[in-house]
Amino acid sequence: MSFLSKQWAGVWCSSSVLDFDEGGYDESFDCRDNLGDRHRKFINNILKRYLKFCGHDKQKKLRLDKLRLHMTGYLLTEDTTIVVELLSCSFERNVKELDINLRPCRLFQRNWHEKKNYYCLSRTTFLDAKSITTLCLSYVRIKDIRNANDGPMDHISQLLPSLKRMCLKTVHFDKHALRYLICECPCIEYLSLTSCSFDDDREDALSMFYLSSYSLKFLEVKYCKATDIRVDETINLESFTFVSSKFLPVDNIILRNSHNLKHINIHAHYLEKLYVFESDRSLEATINTPNLNSVHFIGYLTSKISLKAPNLCKATILLWDFWDVQFPTAFNGAWKHLPVLARFLKEFGRSKNLDLIVADFKNVIFPTEFRSTSSCAILPGLNNNIALRVSNYLETDSDISELEDSLTWIAPSARISWGMPVVLDTKLSLSSPKVTLGSPSVPFEV
Secondary structure (H helix, E strand, C coil): CCCCCHHHCCHHHHCCEEEEECCCCCCCCCCCCCCHHHHHHHHHHHHHHHHHHHCCHHHHCCCCCEEEEEEEEECHHHHHHHHHHHHHHHHHCCCCEEEEEEEECHHHCCCCCCHHHCEEECCHHHCCCCCCCEEEEEEEEECCCCCCCCCCCCCCCCCCCCCCEEEEEEEEECCCHHHHHHHCCCCCCEEEEECCEECCCCCCHHHCCEECCCCCCEEEEECCECCEEEEECCCCCCEEEEEECCCCCCCEEEEECCCCCCEEEEEECCCCEEEEECCCCCCEEEEECCCCCEEEEEECCCCEEEEECCCCCEEEEEEHHHHCCCHHHHCCCCCCCHHHHHHHHHCCCCCCEEEEECCCHHHHCCCHHHHCCCCCCCCCCCCCEEEEECCCCCCCHHHHHHHHHHHHHHCCCCEEEECCCCEECCCCCCCCCCEECCCCCCCCEC
């Protein structure tokens, strides 16, 4: 159209949605041969032309809803300036959605994980990104964006105050970079990470993958190179998904203080330890972990857990229900919780050892009438130990006899024991108590 009339020149640049796509990735594409001309034409004929028109004052005032930039032949030495200018122009136009994919030329594909081949995003990059609500990044490196001169963070000074959704794919994080990037997003609700990697720091395991956010609701982590996953103080988190391939070992996953967590979906071939502390009453969890060694669960009896862990060695379970002041009426009368408890414990039937923590030993006594209605024991395959931790003492021989009979019925092949009582901190509410386990065999505190 600009050939017909100069008035049309650059009009396309004023669009509120801009999609700059170099084209499909071609394995035969090589920056060293003539096919590299395609990439140079993409830079010169499209991106540089846009930046030329974007430099006009009138253009800067136009609203930009979305910018999408996908390269398949990115060269750090030649294209960095172009990307910097595109981001700067977009921030001036108050861009809301930003999608940047800087896939490198095949010449550097094998060595992409060398830092020198990354496009690097730093604190300076995000200084003017106040308007962004959705951010998608691929094939970039994110530095630790902390400012050494900054004091405690506040909402006014945070870099991405409007961001609600972030998708990161094949992104490399410097030490602590993910943790402090999320701290700069006070409104983020959705976070997805796929095939990301993290700088290792043996002295501080939290730098591998540590995340804390009061606003985050959905977290998805797939095929990321991190052996230690820790999600803490995510009080509004509702859904957590973790997927790892057979080639990516994972030592620990810890989900802590996520009181609204309703959905957990974990598929990790080499995961060794799983900790789920304080989730929602209506939690539904699907956990497929062939090599899981131990699981620690602190939550509610009403949680629905599907656990596929054939090599599970130890399960430690603390049930909040029995400390809840509403427990007597929660299951419509005495012993009504026993069918629910039986179904809950059966999911841990592959475990060789079980530590069960409840408020009162009577909570786990299955009377003869109930046992007669069941055709088999709850945990027939548990053949090592079943240990019970309670907050009260067994005072009479009758108490001891009833508890022994019940635990023997639950796991007839296991050795039975009960340790020192659990200490309940009365300074806190009964519905959310502090529990200290008095046996050294259960080495954690809630």
